[in-house]
Amino acid sequence: xxxxxxxxxxxxxxxxxxxxxxxxxxxxxxxxxxxxxxxxxxxxxxxxxxxxxxxxxxxxxxxxxxxxxxxxxxxxxxxxxxxxxxxxxxxxxxxxxxxxxxxxxxxxxxxxxxxxxxxxxxxxxxxxxxxxxxxxxxxxxxxxxxxxxxxxxxxxxxxxxxxxxxxxxxxxxxxxxxxxxxxxxxxxxxxxxxxxxxxxxxxxxxxxxxxxxxxxxxxxxxxxxxxxxxxxxxxxxxxxxxxxxxxxxxxxxxxxxxxxxxxxxxxxxxxxxxxxxxxxxxxxxxxxxxxxxxxxxxxxxxxxxxxxxxxxxxxxxxxxx
Amino acid sequence: xxxxxxxxxxxxxxxxxxxxxxxxxxxxxxxxxxxxxxxxxxxxxxxxxxxxxxxxxxxxxxxxxxxxxxxxxxxxxxxxxxxxxxxxxxxxxxxxxxxxxxxxxxxxxxxxxxxxxxxxxxxxxxxxxxxxxxxxxxxxxxxxxxxxxxxxxxxxxxxxxxxxxxxxxxxxxxxxxxxxxxxxxxxxxxxxxxxxxxxxxxxxxxxxxxxxxxxxxxxxxxxxxxxxxxxxxxxxxxxxxxxxxxxxxxxxxxxxxxxxxxxxxxxxxxxxxxxxxxxxxxxxxxxxxxxxxxxxxxxxxxxxxxxxxxxxxxxxxxxxxxxxxxxxxxxxxxxxxxxxxxxxxxxxxxxxxxxxxxxxxxxxxxxxxxxxxxxx
Numbered sequence: 001x002x003x004x005x006x007x008x009x010x011x012x013x014x015x016x017x018x019x020x021x022x023x024x025x026x027x028x029x030x031x032x033x034x035x036x037x038x039x040x041x042x043x044x045x046x047x048x049x050x051x052x053x054x055x056x057x058x059x060x061x062x063x064x065x066x067x068x069x070x071x072x073x074x075x076x077x078x079x080x081x082x083x084x085x086x087x088x089x090x091x092x093x094x095x096x097x098x099x100x101x102x103x104x105x106x107x108x109x110x111x112x113x114x115x116x117x118x119x120x121x122x123x124x125x126x127x128x129x130x131x132x133x134x135x136x137x138x139x140x141x142x143x144x145x146x147x148x149x150x151x152x153x154x155x156x157x158x159x160x161x162x163x164x165x166x167x168x169x170x171x172x173x174x175x176x177x178x179x180x181x182x183x184x185x186x187x188x189x190x191x192x193x194x195x196x197x198x199x200x201x202x203x204x205x206x207x208x209x210x211x212x213x214x215x216x217x218x219x220x221x222x223x224x225x226x227x228x229x230x231x232x233x234x235x236x237x238x239x240x241x242x243x244x245x246x247x248x249x250x251x252x253x254x255x256x257x258x259x260x261x262x263x264x265x266x267x268x269x270x271x272x273x274x275x276x277x278x279x280x281x282x283x284x285x286x287x288x289x290x291x292x293x294x295x296x297x298x299x300x301x302x303x304x305x306x307x308x309x310x311x312x313x314x315x316x317x318x319x320x321x
Numbered sequence: 322x323x324x325x326x327x328x329x330x331x332x333x334x335x336x337x338x339x340x341x342x343x344x345x346x347x348x349x350x351x352x353x354x355x356x357x358x359x360x361x362x363x364x365x366x367x368x369x370x371x372x373x374x375x376x377x378x379x380x381x382x383x384x385x386x387x388x389x390x391x392x393x394x395x396x397x398x399x400x401x402x403x404x405x406x407x408x409x410x411x412x413x414x415x416x417x418x419x420x421x422x423x424x425x426x427x428x429x430x431x432x433x434x435x436x437x438x439x440x441x442x443x444x445x446x447x448x449x450x451x452x453x454x455x456x457x458x459x460x461x462x463x464x465x466x467x468x469x470x471x472x473x474x475x476x477x478x479x480x481x482x483x484x485x486x487x488x489x490x491x492x493x494x495x496x497x498x499x500x501x502x503x504x505x506x507x508x509x510x511x512x513x514x515x516x517x518x519x520x521x522x523x524x525x526x527x528x529x530x531x532x533x534x535x536x537x538x539x540x541x542x543x544x545x546x547x548x549x550x551x552x553x554x555x556x557x558x559x560x561x562x563x564x565x566x567x568x569x570x571x572x573x574x575x576x577x578x579x580x581x582x583x584x585x586x587x588x589x590x591x592x593x594x595x596x597x598x599x600x601x602x603x604x605x606x607x608x609x610x611x612x613x614x615x616x617x618x619x620x621x622x623x624x625x626x627x628x629x630x631x632x633x634x635x636x637x638x639x640x641x642x643x644x645x646x647x648x649x650x651x652x653x654x655x656x657x658x659x660x661x662x663x664x665x666x667x668x669x670x671x672x673x674x675x676x677x678x679x680x681x682x683x684x685x686x687x688x689x690x691x692x693x694x695x696x697x
Contacts, residue, residue, distance in 0.1 A: 032477075034417075086662065090669040095415055095477060096616045097665070099609055104658025111651035115367075118647060237485060244482055247475075281496050285489035292482045299474035308475070319336065 005265070005272045006151060010159060013264025015040075015220040017162040019242035020249065020256040021169045022213030026080070027246055028173060029206035030186040030311040031087060034098025036214050037239025038105020039079045043215025044222035045109040046075035048230055049116065051126050051223065064126070065133045065157075068223060069216070076215015077208045079105065084207040088200055091315045102239070109218075113230035126228035134158070134223045158220050165213060169253040182206060186309035189316040199316050217242070244291040247298065251309065263287050335674045345671045352667030356660040363655070367648075374642065381641020382634040388641075390524045394595050395633035397528040398423070398587040398604075400626055402611035404532075404539045405583025407620040408576055411543065412555040414469070416577065418462060418480030419584045420608025421487035424601075425461045426454035426585025427592040428490065431510065431599040434517040435500070446517055447593065454589035455582040461487070462581020463574055470570035484608065491601045510599040519594040526594030535583065536622045552576055584608065613661055632657060 019036055026033045033039075050071025054064040079101060086097040116124040134156050173179035184192040185202040193199050218235065226234055245263060249256035270283040361371035382392045402419050409416035430450040437446055461483065468474035494500045495508045502511040519526040543549035551572045555562045562569050591603050610632055618624035639653030 034477075034481075082662075086666060090666045092665045092668065093616065095417070096613060097662075099417075099612055100658050100661050100665070103606070103609060103613075103654050104662075107651040107654025107658060109651075111649045111655055114649040114651070118649075237488075240481060240485065244478060247478060281489065281493040284492065285486055288482045288485040288489065292479060292486070295479050295482065296468050296472070296474055299468065299472040313477070 001272075003151060005268075007154065008268050008272070009261055009265035010155065011224070011264070012267050013261035014155075014159045014162045015217040015225065015238060016242055016245055016260035016263055017166055017257055018158075018213050018220060019217035019239060020245040020260055021162075021166045021253045022076075022210040022217065023242055023246045024210075024249070024251055024253055024256060025169055025173070025182075025213070026207050026210030027251060027309060027312055028182050028186045029203045030189060030309055030314065030316070031084070031203050031207055032094050032098065032313045033080065033083050033101075033207060033210065034095055034243060035079070035083055035101025035105060035239075036217075036242050037235055037237070038102035038108075039076050039211055039214040040218035040221060040235045040239045041105040041109030042079050043072040043076045043218030044234060045112045045116075045218075045230070046215070047072035047219035048124065048126070048222050048228065049112065051130055051228065052116065052124065055127055055130065060127075060129055061133055064130045065223075068130075068219060072215045072219030073212040074215070076211040076213070076218070078211075079215070080207045080211020081204070083211070084204045087315060088203050088207075091317070094313050094315065106233075106235075109235070110232055113234075114232070117230055124230050126223075131227050134227065156224055158216075158224055161216075162220070163257060166253045166257050173253065183309070186311060189311055193316075193318065199318075203316070214239070214242075241287060241291075244288070244295075247308075248291055248294050250298070266290070333676050335676070337672060337674050340671055348667050348670050349664065352663040353660070356663035359659050359663070360656055363659075369646065369648070374646065374648075377641055377645050378635070378638025381639075381645075382637040384641075387524075388637065392630070392633050392637045393525050393529055395636055396626075396629045397525075397532045397595070398591055398607045399611055399614055399629035399632060400532040401528075401535055401587040401590065402584050402607055403614040403618065403625045403629060404535050404622070405580045405587070406611050407539065407615040407618075407625065408543075408552065408583070409580040410556075410615055411620055412552045412573065412576055414466070414573060414577060414580075415477040416462065416465075416480050416580050417477055417612065418465065418483045418581070418608070419611050420604045420606070421480070421484035422458040422462050422581040422584035423588035423591065423604040423608050424484075424487040424491055426458040426588025427599050427603045428487075428494065428588075429453040429457035429585065430589040430592050431500075431513065434513050434593070438514065439516050443516055447519065450517060450593060451586065451589050454585040456585075458585020458588065459578040459582035462584070463578045466574045466577030470573050488601055491599065491603070494599070495601075512598045513593065517593060518597060519590070526590070528590035528594045531586070531590065533626075535586075536626060540622045548572070548575070610657070613657075617661060617664060635660075 019040060023033065023036055047068040051064050051068035054067035059067065083097055083101055086092045087094045113124070173182065181192065181197045182202055184195070185197060185199050185206075189199045192202075217238070221234055221238060222228070222230070241263060245256060245259050248263075249259040266283065266287045269286070270280045273283075274280060364371045364374050381388060383389055402423060405422075406416050406419050430453060433450045433453045434446070437449065441449075462480070465474065465476045465479040465483065468479065469476045491510075495510055500510045501507065502509070519528065521527065522530060541549075543552065551562070551567050554565060554567060555569055555572055559569060562572075587607065588603060591607075592599050596603060611629075614625060614628045614632060618628045635656055636653045639648075639650045639656070642648045642652060643650040
């Protein structure tokens with residue numbers, strides 16, 4: 001029971017890890033992309049379309065998964081490149097562009113998802129073989145170890161990928177020169193520019209990489225959570241949760257793993273834990289209430305090291321240097 | 322500037338010192354036409370004739386008298402919410418929480434309707450519902466403002482979270498026995514009694530009159546009152562406001578109350594006027610769309626009205642598209658997105674002059690020494 005709950009929490013938390021890490025990378029450069037939700041929708045529908053197209057081409061198993069993966073990442077990159085173009089090059093307000101991307105992305109996802117469904121006569125789905133690739137792995141020996149085997153070695157590949165992405169992001173941001181420059185751009189772009197760091201380049205690249213991860217988070221929602229079927233409104237606020245999780249995890253990719261799993265647990269708690277006399281739907285409110293409290297607490301006790309990037313949300317006007 | 326190598330730059334961007342109204346209008350019109358070209362290309366890719374599609378959309382918004390009424394009905398919440406959000410945006414307070422504030426307004430109105438039923442005169446009941454929605458939503462929106470004023474808490478993210486708390490509150494109410502229909506167990510809030518519905522004028526609930534009144538009030542509040550002046554000063558510069566002796570915290574909290582109160586009013590109108598029931602789609606994305614309406618309209622009342630009507634027309638039109646061509650109505654969102662991206666993007670070309678190197682053929686390094694220029 002408890003093990004099932006933990007496993008379900010990890011499975012629900014994995015897309016949040018991907019999206020949160022993506023958004024952390026974006027926000028580290030000083031760009032706040034509120035379009036995570038929209039990017040995830042686009043990634044979801046693109047990965048599904050990619051998978052279906054690959055199946056039609058005669059690929060199977062991991063081939064389909066690879067095409068789907070690339071489609072999800074690529075669509076996220078294109079979407080966030082658009083975000084970058086609007087905010088970095090054309091200097092439009094980041095909040096507004098992010099919201100437009102959310103609205104447009106939600107539209108694109110549901111539109112093409114339904115259109116594909118109509119084309120396939122009712123609803124669209126991948127084959128069972130493809131579904132099997134996205135269900136849990138089984139490592140002989142390791143997976144059958146009681147408790148630990150189930151807890152550590154029973155997930156689908158995307159879960160391990162998301163953990164690896166978080167670790168890699170942590171390493172790059174905290175331990176390398178590139179990460180230092182990225183942080184500098186996010187903290188004070190004017191100083192970074194004066195020191196010879198190209199603000200435009202760093203912001204573009206950070207946004208695009210972040211977008212790729214958000215697109216993959218969308219792919220996870222579509223291919224793993226909904227097992228390769230298009231469900232209307234399938235992202236259902238996960239993107240916004242990721243935006244909140246960035247604060248919750250204090251812009252630290254490593255912390256985001258734990259925070260995402262906690263949130264994943266909160267999302268599915270209703271199905272596992274029942275307190276008599278309490279409306280079970282109050283659980284669904286928890287992630288948002290907890291995040292609100294965290295936002296408030298972090299603002300009250302401004303801890304020095306892990307705080308919000310100084311120039312977050314501000315576009316860079318070089319001529320005002 | 323920091324580039325030592327002399328290389329031909331792709332584009333040079335120069336801030337315009339002045340632009341005539343006619344010139345900026347031309348740029349906006351060009352952007353608008355471009356956005357429709359992009360939409361048309363998208364439609365052509367899906368083997369639809371764009372002109373037919375636009376005709377169907379227009380017919381869906383204006384074709385029959387009742388359709389015009391529906392379009393007006395769709396405009397009302399956008400106008401009121403955008404007006405409310407504009408109040409906050411004027412002082413650079415990012416109220417992303419319109420959606421949640423609408424829902425709280427709707428919940429408050431529904432609660433009052435359920436509590437009093439038919440026990441009091443109808444006009445008293447409706448006034449009470451309106452008052453409850455305004456006050457509850459106002460207080461709900463005030464919370465982030467209080468924290469922002471006290472601790473500089475990020476209001477964008479806090480108001481955002483409050484949207485979801487409100488949505489979940491509605492889901493909870495839908496699963497609460499006393500809010501459901503007595504006859505069945507559907508997880509839905511029961512319909513409002515006809516007694517607590519808004520009267521109609523010209524076939525549309527009186528919300529449209531309220532919306533117009535709110536626009537006028539907004540204009541006077543911002544342009545003619547001390548409060549409005551304080552909001553504008555804070556929006557321009559927090560430092561100036563402090564220097565002028567304006568109590569920024571007080572103004573922020575007060576303005577956010579009004580901003581959220583207007584959103585709550587929109588929620589009341591949706592519940593008691595348009596839908597007749599409370600559901601998680603009571604707000605239906607209006608809170609988010611209104612953000613863009615307010616921004617595109619530059620927080621100006623007449624433009625808010627025009628933009629809201631435009632979005633409502635697109636939404637209605639896309640609804641008709643679904644019935645005629647089986648194009649999913651989500652197409653409206655794609656179209657809104659494309660048009661808004663173009664309209665926002667063109668602002669850049671109004672503020673800045675861009676000359677491309679392949680057009681002028683000059684080496685950009687020659688004019689690099691001037692301070693106001695920006696190489697790119």
